[in-house]
Amino acid sequence: MQLLERVKNCNGCGACVVPCKHNAVKLFDRNSEEAAELILKYADKQSAEAKAYKASGRYGSDGPGAKKIAVLNEGACDRCNACVLFCPIFNPVELPVFEEWYEYDPAFDERDMPKLYRETMRKARAGQHTEFVGTLCQIAALKSLNGDKIPQNLILKPLLCSKEKRDSEPCCRECAFY
Ligand code: SF4
Ligand code: SF4
Ligand code: SF4
Numbered sequence: 001m002q003l004l005e006r007v008k009n010c011n012g013c014g015a016c017v018v019p020c021k022h023n024a025v026k027l028f029d030r031n032s033e034e035a036a037e038l039i040l041k042y043a044d045k046q047s048a049e050a051k052a053y054k055a056s057g058r059y060g061s062d063g064p065g066a067k068k069i070a071v072l073n074e075g076a077c078d079r080c081n082a083c084v085l086f087c088p089i090f091n092p093v094e095l096p097v098f099e100e101w102y103e104y105d106p107a108f109d110e111r112d113m114p115k116l117y118r119e120t121m122r123k124a125r126a127g128q129h130t131e132f133v134g135t136l137c138q139i140a141a142l143k144s145l146n147g148d149k150i151p152q153n154l155i156l157k158p159l160l161c162s163k164e165k166r167d168s169e170p171c172c173r174e175c176a177f178y
Helices: 033-041 047-056 106-110 113-125 136-145 163-168
Strands: 025-029 068-072 130-134 154-160
Touching: 025 033, 033 068, 113 130, 113 136, 130 136, 136 154
Parallel strands: 130 154
Antiparallel strands: 025 068
């Protein structure tokens, strides 16, 4: 099984990495050999990428802020399904209505998101005042990993993905959150 087989327009949020006990899910650059082979194979699901590839021969941008994609090591996988169930594209979560937005910077996409989700949940569950800054797909990932709940002591700070930013990445063009 590959996540791309079941998830349409994977945005590289990294939620699927966290529940895997075998460390079998990794995030790859979209233009890497590993990702490109799978995107082509599951082109019907990764429609935005396939269209972008036809137009430019690339699957997404490179450099700072470039989106990643989830690739599963099938040899290490015991098919428990946890990665798919926590994917907020496969299993959608409802997001709060945000009134205040923050400016996006590509540096936010350079963070180790699975590690950050774990740390954020640990702090919030310990009852500490916790803040999480992220794009809507990252907030959806955190909420999904937290059992579709946001505790009161966890303050969410959403980063606004401008139309220009969304147009710059194939998976963002078909973003489920805007
Ligand atoms: S959780 Fe879903 S959208 Fe996020 S990286 Fe994994 S497969 Fe892609
Ligand atoms: S199905 Fe289970 S073991 Fe396989 S990659 Fe997903 S979480 Fe890991
Ligand atoms: S537009 Fe923003 S929220 Fe949507 S997938 Fe892209 S980075 Fe995530």
